[in-house]
Amino acid sequence: MRSRRIPRWRLLTWMILAFNLAMLLWLVIALDEAGEGGGRCAGELCRDANDLGSTVGAWLVIFFWLAGVVLLGVAWLVTHRTEQPGPRQRRGWHRH
Template identity: 50%
Template sequence: MLVWLIVGLNSASAEGESCADQLCEDANDVGTAIGAGIILFIWAAGAVILGVVWLVTNRSFQRGPAPRPPQKW
């Protein structure tokens, strides 16, 4: 995800150099920010989904204190 973000930002900044006026550069910057935001949202959503799946499927995760062994008479 980090590589995707870096490559996307790098390619977007390279496209902005060919603009002839300020409006074109500003539009490129807005598009770059939206694209970076989408990548960060997908990254965070994936982390949350994987975290929930791990919590649901992890058997070593115990809620509360460990049960006591039965006492002998």
């Protein structure tokens, strides 16, 4: 009897889930570090540079996240079998 606690998904499905969790964690950590970085700056120029770097960094993480999701999603769709292979059906005109 199978356990009902853990769904029986394909390996690629688990990889997509792990990738999304890792990217979310990376984004949260990067934004948290960016928020704390402004306290070490002494001048206005330093704070502005930190804000710009934080924005670029956050968009870079989001870009990698979206690119990875698209690639993994395409791989998931390509490897997903919806029908079991069976006898080949004839196409075209049939003679009776």
